Structure formats: structure tokens, C-alpha cells
Amino acid sequence: MLNPELMSLENQVFRCYLGWSAILILKIFAAGIYTGLMRFFTATFANPEDLMSPKLKVKFDDPNVERVRRAHRNDLENILPFFAIGLLYVLTDPAAFLAINLFRAVGIARIVHTLVYAVVVVPQPSRALAFFVALGATVYMALQVIASAAF
Amino acid sequence: MLNPELMSLENQVFRCYLGWSAILILKIFAAGIYTGLMRFFTATFANPEDLMSPKLKVKFDDPNVERVRRAHRNDLENILPFFAIGLLYVLTDPAAFLAINLFRAVGIARIVHTLVYAVVVVPQPSRALAFFVALGATVYMALQVIASAAF
Amino acid sequence: MLNPELMSLENQVFRCYLGWSAILILKIFAAGIYTGLMRFFTATFANPEDLMSPKLKVKFDDPNVERVRRAHRNDLENILPFFAIGLLYVLTDPAAFLAINLFRAVGIARIVHTLVYAVVVVPQPSRALAFFVALGATVYMALQVIASAAF
Numbered sequence: 001m002l003n004p005e006l007m008s009l010e011n012q013v014f015r016c017y018l019g020w021s022a023i024l025i026l027k028i029f030a031a032g033i034y035t036g037l038m039r040f041f042t043a044t045f046a047n048p049e050d051l052m053s054p055k056l057k058v059k060f061d062d063p064n065v066e067r068v069r070r071a072h073r074n075d076l077e078n079i080l081p082f083f084a085i086g087l088l089y090v091l092t093d094p095a096a097f098l099a100i101n102l103f104r105a106v107g108i109a110r111i112v113h114t115l116v117y118a119v120v121v122v123p124q125p126s127r128a129l130a131f132f133v134a135l136g137a138t139v140y141m142a143l144q145v146i147a148s149a150a151f
Numbered sequence: 152m153l154n155p156e157l158m159s160l161e162n163q164v165f166r167c168y169l170g171w172s173a174i175l176i177l178k179i180f181a182a183g184i185y186t187g188l189m190r191f192f193t194a195t196f197a198n199p200e201d202l203m204s205p206k207l208k209v210k211f212d213d214p215n216v217e218r219v220r221r222a223h224r225n226d227l228e229n230i231l232p233f234f235a236i237g238l239l240y241v242l243t244d245p246a247a248f249l250a251i252n253l254f255r256a257v258g259i260a261r262i263v264h265t266l267v268y269a270v271v272v273v274p275q276p277s278r279a280l281a282f283f284v285a286l287g288a289t290v291y292m293a294l295q296v297i298a299s300a301a302f
Numbered sequence: 303m304l305n306p307e308l309m310s311l312e313n314q315v316f317r318c319y320l321g322w323s324a325i326l327i328l329k330i331f332a333a334g335i336y337t338g339l340m341r342f343f344t345a346t347f348a349n350p351e352d353l354m355s356p357k358l359k360v361k362f363d364d365p366n367v368e369r370v371r372r373a374h375r376n377d378l379e380n381i382l383p384f385f386a387i388g389l390l391y392v393l394t395d396p397a398a399f400l401a402i403n404l405f406r407a408v409g410i411a412r413i414v415h416t417l418v419y420a421v422v423v424v425p426q427p428s429r430a431l432a433f434f435v436a437l438g439a440t441v442y443m444a445l446q447v448i449a450s451a452a453f
Contacts, residue, residue, distance in 0.1 A: 007242060007309070009243075009300075015300050018239055018242075018299065018300040019296075019297055021235060021236070022236060022293040022294075022296040022297045023293075025232045025235065025289070026290065026293050029232070029286060032286075046217075046221060047272075049272055049275050049278075066348075070348060072228065076227055076228065077330065077334050077378065078334070080227075080382050081330055081382070083232075083385075084323060084327065084382075085324060085327045087235075088324065091309060091310075091311075117349075121349075121351055122351075123351050124352060135331060135334075138327070139331060142328050143324070143328075145320055145321075145323070145324040146321055146324045146325065148311060148320065149311075149317050149321030150321065158309070158393060159393075160393075160450060166451050169390055169393075169451040170447075170448055170452060172387070172390060172447070173387060173390065174444075174448065176387045176440070176444045177441065177444050177445075179379065179383055180380075180383070180440070180441060183380070197368075198369065198372075198419075198423075200423055200424075200425050200426050223379065227379065227382070231383070234386035238389075
């Protein structure tokens with residue numbers, strides 16, 4: 001495939017990257033909104049100007065809020081690099097079948113990660129598995145990109 | 152417009168995305184520099200090797216430093232996803248007028264967010280408003296990208 | 303160079319961006335894995351479901367774990383914006399020699415930053431120097447992108 005066509009909607013690999021990236025953007029934002037809701041439910045506000053009542057004080061150690069914040073931060077550490085490397089991987093013109101399934105693996109694994117971490121706490125190794133499936137797929141893409149850049 | 156032309160400087164939508172993205176990159180870095188300055192002013196250093204005088208100890212709870220760090224983290228949670236989805240949205244060839252105003256909304260709202268959060272603390276709902284304007288515009292782009300990928 | 307060719311492997315500037323981006327993706331993930339290993343070595347787990355033994359309790363203040371987490375967060379604050387602006391900078395068709403050396407400077411400086419911050423603690427100003435080399439190169443790219451978007 002010629003390079004300018006790789007980033008068009010006619011390329012099913014790019015299209016798959018496009019769809020899963022947008023879904024994961026919404027997933028990251030969902031974690032942010034969920035943090036906000038959890039702050040309301042537990043009355044845990046980090047800034048004086050956010051306090052809903054003069055009786056409240058700023059609080060930083062609610063375990064429910066902190067759990068969602070850890071899940072959210074884990075998204076930043078893993079999904080944001082995927083956005084960058086996924087696009088570059090598309091530009092190396094990978095085999096469609098493999099690339100599409102890698103994107104699906106990252107997308108599904110990261111949604112599962114949030115569910116078992118912050119929504120319904122499921123015992124380990126469920127979260128570790130979801131983490132490593134997404135990480136493995138992203139590392140594979142990075143290695144393919146390095147190979148394309150080098151040779 | 153043909154796809155390869157979408158990412159050129161001749162496309163005013165891409166050009167607008169380009170300009171606002173670069174401005175928001177500088178805004179994120181400004182938050183980082185501001186954190187560093189605040190650490191100096193309040194002598195709040197997180198690492199033993201950063202202590203400027205043998206009398207100082209590491210400190211993690213200065214409210215001014217923590218406030219800037221929360222604003223900075225909020226940038227990572229919201230602006231970095233915008234970089235990814237904004238580019239993909241440009242590639243769906245959106246109507247120029249709408250796209251340009253969405254980019255402006257995100258850019259201005261995120262600058263206002265930092266100002267009212269970390270520079271001059273303005274009572275709520277100013278920060279919430281700035282947050283939701285940028286979030287709403289970015290979510291809209293993500294939904295449009297999903298629609299383009301699906302149909 | 304014509305715009306559609308800028309993002310192809312025939313463009314050595316893009317190729318250099320590609321390689322360093324992928325290396326820095328792996329570097330960010332290395333910081334994440336290193337955090338996990340440090341949690342095991344120091345038995346510092348943030349979630350009840352992660353505790354390896356019923357005698358352990360959740361812990362949030364191990365200085366070794368927190369140090370790696372600060373280095374990791376600093377990566378998110380600085381490397382993720384580079385992924386976005388580096389790509390846009392490639393699309394402004396910069397002089398190859400300058401662009402390639404800027405990418406190298408960012409890549410090497412950020413690897414050095416992690417080494418002197420989280421692996422072997424080296425006295426300041428080593429970390430500050432690594433931080434500002436990468437920041438300076440990225441800010442320069444952002445300014446060039448703004449100039450291209452504006453004129």
C-alpha cells in the first residue's frame with residue numbers, strides 16, 4: 001500500500017486504530033468523571049473552593065477516591081503511549097489480521113483493567129493479566145516500529 | 152478533500168489543530184516550570200538531592216505545590232488525549248467552521264482552567280465550567296471519529 | 303518535499319522520529335515495570351488485593367517506590383507531549399540535520415533523566431540538566447510548529 005493511503009479510512013487497519021483510540025479516549029475520560037462522582041459520594045475534596053458545605057474540610061486519603069485515581073493514572077501511563085505508537089505502527093503497513101487483533105487486545109484489555117480495578121474489585125491476577133496483555137501488545141508494536149525505522 | 156491533503160498546511164482545519172496543539176504543549180510545560188518555581192519559593196523538595204541547604208528536609212504536603220501538581224495532572228488527563236483525538240478528527244475531514252471552533256474552545260478552556268486553578272484561585276464553578284467545555288468538545292470529536300470508523 | 307511524503311519511511315527525519323519515539327515508549331514502560339518490581343522488593347502495595355501475604359498492609363510512603371513513581375510521572379509530563387509535537391514538527395518539513403539532532407537530544411536526555419533519577423541517584427544538577435535539554439528541544443519544536451501554523 002502506498003504511504004499516503006495508510007492513514008485513510010479505506011485502510012481497515014487505520015480504521016480499526018481510529019475506532020479503538022476514540023473508545024479508549026472516552027474510557028480515560030470516564031475514569032476522570034468517575035473520580036469526580038466518587039469525590040461527591042465520599043465528600044472528599046482536594047481544594048478549599050470545592051467544598052460543598054462550610055463544615056467540610058479538604059481530604060486526600062479516601063481509599064475509594066484514591067483507587068479510581070490509581071486506575072486513572074495507570075491509563076495515562078499505558079493508553080497514552082498506545083495512541084502514539086499505534087499510529088506509527090499503522091504507518092509501517094503491518095499485516096492487517098495481526099494489527100487489527102493487536103488493537104482489539106489493547107482496547108479490550110484496558111477496559112477490563114478499569115473494570116476489575118476501579119468498578120468491581122476482582123482478586124488478582126485479573127488486573128495483572130489485563131495490564132500485561134495490553135502492555136505486551138503495545139511493546140510488540142514499539143519493537144516493530146523500531147525495526148522499520150532501523151532497516 | 153483528498154486524504155493526503157488533510158494533514159497539510161493548506162488545510163486550515165489542520166493548521167488550526169497544529170497551532171492550538173503547540174500552544175497547549177507550551178501550557179503543559181508552563182505548569183511543570185511553575186511547579187518547580189513553587190517548590191523553590193516554598194522550599195518544598197521531594198528528593199534529598201534537591202535540598203538547597205543542609206537544614207532542609209524533604210516535604211510532600213505544601214498546599215501551593217500540591218495545587219499546581221493537581222492542575223498539571225489534570226492537563227495530562229485531558230490535554231494529552233486531545234492531541235490524539237484532535238489529529239484523528241482532522242483526518243475525518245470535518246466541516247471547517249465547526250472543527251476550528253472546537254479547537255479554539257479546547258485551547259481557551261484549558262488555559263482558563265489552569266489560570267483559575269493554579270494562578271489566581273477563582274471560586275467554583277469557574278474551574279468546573281472550563282473543565283467541561285474542553286471535555287465536551289473532546290468527547291464530541293471522539294464520537295465523530297467512532298462514527299467515521301464504523302460507517 | 304511534498305506533504306504526503308513527509309510521513310513515509312523515505313523521509314529520514316520521520317524515520318528518526320519513529321525510532322526515538324518507539325524507544326521512549328519502551329523507556330516509559332520500563333519505568334512502570336520498575337515501579338512494580340520495586341513494590342515487590344519493598345513489599346509496598348497500594349491495593350488490598352495485591353498483598354502477597356495476610357501479614358502485609360497497604361503502604362503508600364516507601365521512598366524508593368515514590369522516587370520511581372516521580373520519575374515515571376515526569377516522563378508522562380515531558381515525553382508524551384514530545385510524541386505529539388515531534389510528529390507535527392516533522393510535518394512542517396524542518397531541515398533534516400537540525401531535526402534529527404533535536405530528536406536525539408530528547409531521546410538521550412530523557413533516558414539519562416531516568417537513570418540519574420531512579421536507577422543510580424546522581425547529585426544535582428545532573429537531573430536538572432537532562433530535564434532542561436529535553437524541555438528546551440521540545441519547546442523549540444513547539445515554537446516552530448506555531449510559526450508554521452501562523453504564517
